[in-house]
Amino acid sequence: MKLDKDCVRDVLLTIEEDIGVNRSTSISDLRHFNRLKNYDISQITYCVKKLHEADFISQMDYTREIPPTELTFKGHEFLDTIRDSDVWDKTKQASSTVSTVSLAILADVASSFIKQKLNLS
Known part of the structure; x- marks a missing residue:
């Protein structure tokens, strides 16, 4: 599955x-x-x-x-990375260009969008 x-x-x-x-x-x-x-x-x-x-x-x-x-704690950290709906939507859209993406990669992609929102990148 x-x-x-x-x-x-x-x-x-x-x-x-x-x-x-x-x-x-x-x-x-x-x-x-x-x-x-x-x-x-x-x-x-x-x-x-x-x-x-x-x-x-x-x-x-x-x-x-x-x-x-x-x-x-690990679950909270992951959820905090993908919690924001805007960040989640952008993360899904960005990752849709490849056939499979691990949860770790999703967290990395989401983190990059969070950093952009916070003007850290």
Whole structure:
């Protein structure tokens, strides 16, 4: 399955804004949050697993469908880089010129747009 970058961003934002620390919900319930309504359960599940493997989210138990309850520091850093909608749109547009882009490269591209906004480049 292909990792949907928009789903990555939307899952991270949902965990940060809607789930919070130690709130209990199931992976299947994640699709009912506003940002995730347009994704099917397989996309969300795959995304959550990959975010956990990347150490962007914590407290995951696949066997009982317990989703993450919080972002890791690494997850917060990545989300802070892609949080701004304008930066995210520019990042997606810039990265659309190649067939695949890793999350690390997306973060680098987003960082360059942030630096431009702050007149640091």
